[in-house]
């Protein structure tokens with residue numbers, strides 16, 4: 001048993017309280033490798049933004065959970081080295097799908113876990129979530145739960161159809177489970193293909209897809225039922241068209257990839273939404289940078305010469321999200 005406190009990490013409780021009161025959101029960036037982690041920490045340290053490092057089940061399988069935990073511990077030290085005196089860093093399990101997985105993360109030094117039982121019938125979702133909460137809270141680890149189903153595919157999470165969170169359920173759910181934050185479904189979606197072309201309209205000038213707007217009425221209803229309760233948005237990448245264009249111009253093939261417009265995320269961040277998950281955008285930034293090097297310098301075979309530019313591009317993206325979309329810069333001085 002390793003406590004996250006020994007690793008210098010924090011849970012989400014204070015962070016979320018301040019974010020809800022201050023009308024901004026904490027970035028939750030997924031990571032699978034060193035370059036992503038370096039870019040996240042550099043961007044957070046430079047902007048003094050609290051940050052949530054997210055590890056999915058897929059990332060654990062890819063990178064090894066022991067290694068990821070030591071990387072997070074190293075991230076705290078690295079942040080200090082970069083001049084961030086009191087780093088506010090959370091290590092969070094994204095989409096835990098069983099009690100055993102969540103328990104193992106709590107035992108391994110995670111400071112926060114998500115139990116996603118949203119695909120189960122309502123009463124089963126409550127029972128499993130409560131079981132995780134009861135265990136995690138013994139160690140002061142915070143728990144995110146989910147109500148409603150997001151569409152899209154990312155790692156091992158996938159659903160064909162989404163259905164919005166039912167606001168009439170949230171009080172009962174939050175009270176009976178004791179969860180610390182709640183992921184809701186208001187039309188965001190996982191992956192780089194968040195919407196089918198038939199769900200979108202097309203901008204006549206650019207020919208690009210314009211996605212349907214988020215269901216802010218559902219969000220406001222939830223806020224009314226649970227005033228001040230931390231709300232989480234998954235599937236909130238914006239799929240920047242400049243990255244899609246670079247990828248497509250250098251041999252890639254991502255037709256009609258589309259995400260959530262940043263204005264809508266900015267709007268959501270001002271409300272009770274206090275955690276916004278971003279994964280696909282960093283994948284796109286990384287892929288765009290790597291493809292460009294491979295295309296322009298076919299003789300290059302030093303990984304530092306393509307993973308280095310990829311890291312720089314991701315850092316730029318993370319800083320943009322922190323400063324211009326979530327508003328979390330300067331909130332962890």
Ligand SMILES: [Zn+2]
Nearest residue numbers: 095234235277
């Ligand atoms: Zn998610």
